[in-house]
Amino acid sequence: MLAILIFMAGDGVEQAFLSKYMVDLGFSIDQSALVFSIYGITLALGSWLAGVLSEAYGPRRIMLAGLVIWVLFEIGFLVFGLGQQNLLMILLMYGIRGFGYPLFAFAFIVWVAYITEEHKLATAMGWFFFMFSGGIGFLGAFYPSIVIDVFGYMGTLWSSLIWIILGGVIGILAVDDKDIDGNPIGGKDSRQTISVLSKGITILWKRPKVAAGGILRTINTSAWYGYVVILPVFFTSVLQFETSQWLLIWSVCSLSNMVFNVIWGMIGDKVGWLFVVRWFGCVGSAIACVVFYYVPLAYGNHFGVAMGVAVFFGCAIAAFTPLSAILPSLAPEDKGVAMSILNLGAGLSSFVGPVIVGVANAAFGMEGVAWAFGILYLTSFALTPMLKTDAQVQSKSAGRTAIAR
Numbered sequence: 391m392l393a394i395l396i397f398m399a400g401d402g403v404e405q406a407f408l409s410k411y412m413v414d415l416g417f418s419i420d421q422s423a424l425v426f427s428i429y430g431i432t433l434a435l436g437s438w439l440a441g442v443l444s445e446a447y448g449p450r451r452i453m454l455a456g457l458v459i460w461v462l463f464e465i466g467f468l469v470f471g472l473g474q475q476n477l478l479m480i481l482l483m484y485g486i487r488g489f490g491y492p493l494f495a496f497a498f499i500v501w502v503a504y505i506t507e508e509h510k511l512a513t514a515m516g517w518f519f520f521m522f523s524g525g526i527g528f529l530g531a532f533y534p535s536i537v538i539d540v541f542g543y544m545g546t547l548w549s550s551l552i553w554i555i556l557g558g559v560i561g562i563l564a565v566d567d568k569d570i571d572g573n574p575i576g577g578k579d580s581r582q583t584i585s586v587l588s589k590g591i592t593i594l595w596k597r598p599k600v601a602a603g604g605i606l607r608t609i610n611t612s613a614w615y616g617y618v619v620i621l622p623v624f625f626t627s628v629l630q631f632e633t634s635q636w637l638l639i640w641s642v643c644s645l646s647n648m649v650f651n652v653i654w655g656m657i658g659d660k661v662g663w664l665f666v667v668r669w670f671g672c673v674g675s676a677i678a679c680v681v682f683y684y685v686p687l688a689y690g691n692h693f694g695v696a697m698g699v700a701v702f703f704g705c706a707i708a709a710f711t712p713l714s715a716i717l718p719s720l721a722p723e724d725k726g727v728a729m730s731i732l733n734l735g736a737g738l739s740s741f742v743g744p745v746i747v748g749v750a751n752a753a754f755g756m757e758g759v760a761w762a763f764g765i766l767y768l769t770s771f772a773l774t775p776m777l778k779t780d781a782q783v784q785s786k787s788a789g790r791t792a793i794a795r
Contacts, residue, residue, distance in 0.1 A: 393561030394495055395521040395529070400553025401460070401491045402530015403546060411543045415475055428481050432488030434737030439489075440496035441730020442590035448567035448575050452497035457558035460490030461551060468547055495522060496733040498561060500726045503718045504569040512663050515714035516655020520648045525557075527644030531637065575726070589727045600728050602776040603717045607735030608742055609770045610671070610710040613679050613763040614647075616743030617703075621682070624756050630691050639693075639700050646704030654711045663712035668774040670709035676767035678706040683760035716777050 412422045436456075443452045463486045471480035499518055506514040538546050567575050594601040618640070625631045625639065658666040682703050689695040717732045718725040750762040 391517055391521045393557045393564060394498060394518065395525045395557070396553055397494060397557030397561060398491065398522050398525025399529035399533065400550040400557060402526035403534055403550040403553070405526070405530055407534060407538065407543060415472070417477065421477060425480055425484055428485040429488040430737075430740045432485050433492055433740060434734060436489035436492035437496055437733035437737035438590065438730050440493050441500055441726050441728075441733050444497045444500040444575070445724070445726030449497040449501040450562060450565045450567045453494045453558070453565060454562055456490050456493030456497065457554070457562065459493065460487055460554055463487035463490065464551060464554070468544065472544065472547070492733060492737060494558060494561065496729070498565065499714065499733075500729050501565050501567075501575065503725045503729055504575055507570065508719060509659060511715035511718070512655040512658040512712040513652070514655070516652040516711050518714070519651035519708070519711055523644060523651060524648040528641060528648060531641055531644065535637070589724060590730045593721065593724065593727050593731065597721055599720045599776050600717055600731050602773045603713055603720065604731040604735040606667070606710070606770055606773050606777070607713055607732050608738045609766055610713065611707060611736065611739040612743040612746065612766065613675065614707055614743065615740045616747040616759070616763065617682065619744050620747050620751060620756060620759060625686070625696070628756070629686055631693075631696070635693060639696050642697050643700035643704040646701040647708045650705040650708035651711050654709045658712035658715065663716050664774060664777055666709055666712050667716070667777070668771060670706065672767050672771040672774065674706035674709055676764045678703040679763040679767065680760050683756060720777070
């Protein structure tokens, strides 16, 4: 898990300043947005491929592919893209680099699903997302705040390679491509590989429960990716917080999300995965999205209140963590394929969130954005009955039969 923390810290280094740096270089905001849109497309595709390719070739090979792609195309991005201020090369290099982190991180999560006992799976996934969000969200934002004045923008971007290579090597050495019983994961021939790839698509209608889980995963972090677009403007321009204060608020939100990924995983293993997702994820996130607008607006420039709301938001979003345990249990013979749908949902959320912000903000402003996300999460509650495993359905049916007798 340490490998994920270090690797994702390297990936997250640029998030706090890359768009600003591009504008400083003379690119327009629209051009910067185009770069991130292309990156989002490859990220979503890479997220899906990580699961199905891990099932076919084994997680270790796919993690290695992700590491190599990230390093090579990051160098190309820095040298031929930003270094030459060439938009076409930025789009090409940064876009292809978008395959890197999902292939590495989401292949690793497939391995975790295979080596973990089912009754401990939600806890294991909680620890994975603790390290994932701790890297990309917390360390990835905190590290540049320390070194950017010393290294500058380009120097800080180059330094991210150290994190990536270190985390990548640790991860590849740790993964052995064997499941909990010692059986090999992957190692399929060309015909079997094609079959696995096709399963990554056909599972959507052959197992509607898995498709429902993928939709829920898309909704899960949609507000996270959406709010990071609009809340900086809302907090600094409307509520008059300093930029440094906002960055600290968002860092605390990320830290809360890290911690509660583990807590909700443990609670889910005790009281039920679906119970946590339904009541604390769907309902909790709906409340948190609306509260993140109205409470700071009511209290104005009150740092303590804003921090408290940020903690609540991070906590609620983390309550979807048991989804990572639910989906592989819905398709135990095709865990990698089921995880590919979960990963695809994670990637798609980076599109859905900003799109909702763009549409709702244009029509109704920030208040409309808050309610759009709140309604979306409440609507997701209706999908949760579809996530019951066959064992849960049979248990409930048996209980009813006993009562009838």
